[in-house]
Amino acid sequence: MSDDHEFKVVGGTAGAGMKAKPLVVQPLWDHMDHAVIVTDSRLDAPGPTILYVNRAFTTLTGYRADEAIGRSPRFLQCRRTDPAVVATIRHDLQQGGAARISLVNRRKDGSDYLCSLVITPLVGVRGETEHFICVAEALKEDRTPDALARLSAELEQAQTLIEDLERRQSDADELIDRQTRELAIVTERYHHSLAQLDAIQERLAIRETALERRGRDFERSDYELHASLEELRAMDEELRATLDQMEEANIQLARTNEELRRLQAADADKLQLLASASHDLRQPVMSMGLFLDVLRNRLGEAERPIMGGLLAAHLSIRTLLEGMLDTARLDAGAIEPSIEPLPISLMLEIIHSEFLPQAEMRGLRFRAVPSTAMVVSDPQLLERILRNLIANALKYTMSGKILMGCRRCGDCLRIEVWDTGPGIPEHSQQAIFEEFRQLDNPSQDQKRGVGLGLAIVSRLAGRLGHAVTLRSWPERGSVFSVTVPLAERKRRKRHR
Structure with missing residues (x-):
């Protein structure tokens, strides 16, 4: 071939x-x-x-x-x-x-x-x-350069998670050591109280003997005895308070140990997910995309609506998979941005080429306006944000068009995604960035996704320090935008 x-x-x-x-x-x-x-x-x-x-x-x-x-x-x-x-x-x-x-x-x-x-x-x-x-x-074992690079990246992520787990383990050990020292202090006070109690009992014995020898001093000895008894009751109350403190400290220690076990189990689950999901889930989705690409070029005009539905289902599966993996990596703290200057034009062209067949299959017009700007960001994370915004627009736009373009705003570049979808009411515009929130899917129909795309956009943008905004007009459409610093601003700051 x-x-x-x-x-x-x-x-x-x-x-x-x-x-x-x-x-x-x-x-x-x-x-x-x-x-x-x-x-x-x-x-x-x-x-x-x-x-x-x-x-x-x-x-x-x-x-x-x-x-x-x-x-x-x-x-x-x-x-x-x-x-x-x-x-x-x-x-x-x-x-x-x-x-x-x-x-x-x-x-x-x-x-x-x-x-x-x-x-x-x-x-x-x-x-x-x-x-x-x-x-x-x-x-x-696959020793190709691409596989070694991928394994290296996964190893780096695993090492990051392990370091985070070791840090948490160290914090827990310090907490346990501190509580152990506090428990030792309480135990020492308890033994000290017992020693004082023994001393009081010895004093009582001496005073009882003195009472027998000195009957004429009965009233004075009786007064001292009552005083000793009061002191004994006070010591008993102090001892009881000390025991209550020890019991409370033991309960707190048990809670701390349980929380530590829970965190360790959660971290272990995330490590297992990151280690296995890439191979077990990405390969079938990749194969599905290849088959759909073959079918798209073999079917006629009559089958285009069916093919559009298949492409939309594949997009939902891939978006859900990437959303779950991104959520797990964000929760595990495994995402570390790599900030560098990059041309925005190439990224817009790649995303437009990828989503254009799906838009055409659904009867939508999808256009990307070229831009010559250079921005400063993490290429992979910024591309993931824009992919999620385009996927969200394709999901909710039934007719009309989708437009992706850029506007210069001082020292920043605002990348915008316009659609002619149903729009979002003002009182719901904040809620759509929450996880598992879908305004038009109250029954949580899994065929329409689980509501992770915009939540991932918000979290990734926050990790990069980029601002995400939304403007919407009900029944007319919406525009999502992410603001990224221009590379020229960085150079001007260095010259100063």
């Missing part, structure tokens, strides 16, 4: 007596890190025939495309390949569903490898399965 951006027709032998069907694939697949295998739809013996493999397939198995096309994928199996897993794949595909399994295959050089497979049927316009698309990944 060539590296241009046109679609190519790749054919292959479909078996004896069968004519191979042409298959339209994208050159993007040749640049994917995961191996992609496309076969025909025949499941009877000898099985489906390989019609297309990408470059990552050759890297994974050692077989070139001309060595694999026209053969059944079974030629990759070996004695360690589990027949039960192979039967499960065939059963799932016969039922019209996707198959997700792990099995052992053999490379061209004879070595075995464990791989993860996601096999999905590609359904034609008439509802019948035309091809199967398999995405394969070797289950081993």
